[in-house]
Amino acid sequence: MAKYKIGWMPGDGVGVDVMDATRIVLDKLGFDAEYVPGDIGWEFWKTEANPLPDRTIEMLNNVDAALFGAITSLPKEEAEAALIPELRGTGKVYRSPIVRLRQEFNLRTNLRPCKAYSGNPLNFKDGLDMVVFRQNTEGLYMGVEWHPLPQEVRDVMKRTHPAQMRVLEETANEDIAVSTRIFTRKGCQQIVRDAFEYARKFGYKTVTVVEKPNVVRETSGLMVREARKIAKDYPGIDLWETNIDAMCMWLIKNPEQYGVMVSSNMFGDILSDLCAQLVGGLGFACSGNIGDKVAVFEPSHGSAPKYVGMNKVNPIAMILSAKMMLDYLGEIDMAKKLEGAVAAVIAEGKVRTYDMGGTSTTTAMAEAIAAKC
Numbered sequence: 001m002a003k004y005k006i007g008w009m010p011g012d013g014v015g016v017d018v019m020d021a022t023r024i025v026l027d028k029l030g031f032d033a034e035y036v037p038g039d040i041g042w043e044f045w046k047t048e049a050n051p052l053p054d055r056t057i058e059m060l061n062n063v064d065a066a067l068f069g070a071i072t073s074l075p076k077e078e079a080e081a082a083l084i085p086e087l088r089g090t091g092k093v094y095r096s097p098i099v100r101l102r103q104e105f106n107l108r109t110n111l112r113p114c115k116a117y118s119g120n121p122l123n124f125k126d127g128l129d130m131v132v133f134r135q136n137t138e139g140l141y142m143g144v145e146w147h148p149l150p151q152e153v154r155d156v157m158k159r160t161h162p163a164q165m166r167v168l169e170e171t172a173n174e175d176i177a178v179s180t181r182i183f184t185r186k187g188c189q190q191i192v193r194d195a196f197e198y199a200r201k202f203g204y205k206t207v208t209v210v211e212k213p214n215v216v217r218e219t220s221g222l223m224v225r226e227a228r229k230i231a232k233d234y235p236g237i238d239l240w241e242t243n244i245d246a247m248c249m250w251l252i253k254n255p256e257q258y259g260v261m262v263s264s265n266m267f268g269d270i271l272s273d274l275c276a277q278l279v280g281g282l283g284f285a286c287s288g289n290i291g292d293k294v295a296v297f298e299p300s301h302g303s304a305p306k307y308v309g310m311n312k313v314n315p316i317a318m319i320l321s322a323k324m325m326l327d328y329l330g331e332i333d334m335a336k337k338l339e340g341a342v343a344a345v346i347a348e349g350k351v352r353t354y355d356m357g358g359t360s361t362t363t364a365m366a367e368a369i370a371a372k373c
């Protein structure tokens with residue numbers, strides 16, 4: 001029997017290419033796993049009106065960790081039009097399967113390391129080493145939304161916020177859409193604590209909480225207040241507080257000043273794309289969705305439909321996500337070897353995918369990394 005059971009979910013688009021590439025590297029490392037395939041993505045939306053079938057959830061309940069490639073997500077109307085005829089008009093609503101997965105398995109921590117490997121022609125600055133902790137289940141991603149606005153919700157808002165609601169007096173319910181931003185104290189505490197623990201373990205001197213408590217007083221306020229309390233348990237690590245807008249500016253100006261950052265779901269989503277671009281873009285952006293029972297590792301990039309089947313995209317984001325999985329499973333030596341191999345290939349500069357200004361294929365990049373393992 002293999003040592004680990006790993007959920008294998010390529011998804012669609014270039015997810016398939018980057019997962020195949022990752023397999024080359026994991027096999028070379030001698031990672032002892034049974035890979036259990038899982039259906040997820042656009043294909044299953046079109047034919048079953050469910051991009052995350054129950055059988056996939058069942059599978060994930062029985063693995064040690066999972067790798068996930070990418071999926072296509074389209075807005076409401078386009079999703080409806082893509083369904084096979086017999087499923088159209090049945091009231092099924094497309095929900096991003098990765099967002100659902102995060103909630104279904106309470107994968108509350110999204111960990112996104114952004115490191116500038118030396119020799120990467122895409123680095124904004126050399127030497128950057130940042131990590132974003134994004135709360136992964138709450139906030140604007142909870143999916144508590146209305147359009148049109150139900151009258152009872154309107155009544156509550158009018159009662160609790162009469163002054164603010166005055167501007168909506170003339171606007172009909174059909175013309176109002178509301179998306180809620182729900183934070184829990186526990187959610188804030190857990191993500192902040194994860195960030196501090198990581199900072200302590202890997203020797204980062206600061207944790208920056210990135211919110212907007214001067215305007216979004218209740219939710220961002222809760223996060224920042226909890227961060228201040230938790231910071232007291234970590235002498236020697238400074239808590240910095242920065243607003244999300246200013247943070248985007250500071251990260252362009254002085255990115256080397258930042259280490260660990262922690263934020264809520266949507267702000268963390270935005271922040272992690274910015275950080276990814278500072279270290280070479282989405283081709284290098286790896287991530288882990290971590291819960292108490294299982295963890296799903298995925299590149300931050302999407303399915304890039306225009307590159308499908310071209311064996312063209314950079315697999316490094318996916319390969320580094322597999323490296324994070326190895327760390328999570330406690331295969332520290334293997335993880336180090338893999339990261340060293342990635343760093344060596346980048347430093348050498350002989351094999352470069354199109355985003356890095358080269359012409360190497362996805363497979364060639366994987367083989368070069370495997371050769372260095």
Ligand code: IPM
Nearest residue numbers: 073096098099269299300302
């Ligand atoms: C990410 C992505 C996802 C998100 C999308 C694909 C739903 O942007 O993982 O950052 O918004 O979380």
Ligand code: MG
Nearest residue numbers: 269270273300
């Ligand atoms: Mg994103």
